[in-house]
Amino acid sequence: MIFANIEYLFLLLLLIPYIIWYFMRQKRMEPSMQVSTTRMYMNAPKSWKIYLLHAPFLLRIVTFVMIVLVLARPQTTDNWQNTEIEGIDIMLAVDVSTSMLAEDLKPNRIEAAKQVASEFINGRPNDNIGLSIFAGEAFTQCPLTVDHGVLLNLFRNVSCDMVQQGMIDDGTALGMGLANAVSRLKDSKAKSKVIILLTDGVNNMGDISPLTAAEIAKKFGIRVYTIGVGTNGTAPYPMPTYAGVQYVQIPVELDEKTMTQIAGTTNGNYFRATSNSKLKEVYKEIDKLEKTRLNVKEFSKREEAFAPFALVAFLCLLLEILLRNTVLKKIP
Structure with missing residues (x-):
């Protein structure tokens, strides 16, 4: 597979500052409360929602990557076989x-x-x-x-x-x-x-x-x-x-x-x-x-191959919206 607009792949570098910003922001926004001891909370059960806290973030990254790949126009290569x-x-x-x-x-x-x-x-x-x-x-x-x-x-x-x-x-x-x-x-x-x-x-x-x-x-x-x-x-x-x-x-x-x-x-x-x-x-x-x-001797013609990437981007974006507005919805 090749990319007709390979220069668009440089947009993936934007993920580096975004990831750093996300974790710094999460650290600043975490609520805290001073107590004398946390021993009584050691065996407290954890909600399954805790494991999904960062799911929207991961889905957003995947969506961004897929969109960049679509912009780069992936194509099958001409091939003699x-x-x-x-x-x-x-x-x-x-x-x-x-x-x-x-x-x-x-x-x-x-x-x-x-x-x-x-x-x-x-x-x-x-x-x-x-x-x-x-x-x-x-x-x-x-x-x-x-x-x-x-x-x-x-x-x-x-x-x-x-x-x-x-x-x-x-x-x-x-x-x-x-x-x-x-x-x-x-x-x-x-x-x-x-x-x-x-x-x-x-x-x-x-x-x-x-x-x-x-x-x-x-x-x-x-x-x-x-x-x-x-x-x-x-x-x-x-x-x-x-x-x-x-x-x-x-x-x-x-x-x-x-x-x-x-x-x-x-x-x-x-x-x-x-x-x-x-x-x-x-x-x-x-x-x-x-x-x-x-x-x-068979010849395979070059064709556009962006459809799978566009489909993944759409599904990830849809799943992120659903999570943010249902099980992970925040109340101000």
């Missing part, structure tokens, strides 16, 4: 193409995927988790990190607006999305490395085929779980028109054969997610993986 935790390395590869706006999952596919994935992240505090997003091209939204607060903040900003605003090309580049996630895991020292690849379409963009990316993942010992999002048949899709948003039924096209091959090549599993509950099956499978130890 190396800790060792157990976890696995996971990259989430999420499709953000415009077809993810279909509303066969509620409120739509992309928001349902984000919600369940966020719950998964919150449930695995010891894992290194990163986020890659793709449509017609792919990029890393968040590299591997154990700071899940930052990851979740970045995840909340993921939407299909990136495609609608022309920031990235529309389409489904499964191979590019998978390859981008592999590039973040290839140098990992973890014993278990996992990619969760979520999409609702068929590969139609990109320079790398999905199966080629799967072979690269296999080479680096990465297990890929593929998730196909969408109901069977058709799904309602919000189509903007001059008359407002109109819903049209679009066919649900999933290349389940390719996604099954990707999972099989890397010793993973393919899941068809027609609802949020289906996504949880992926997480149960990941929980069975072997975990590895990770060295993490």
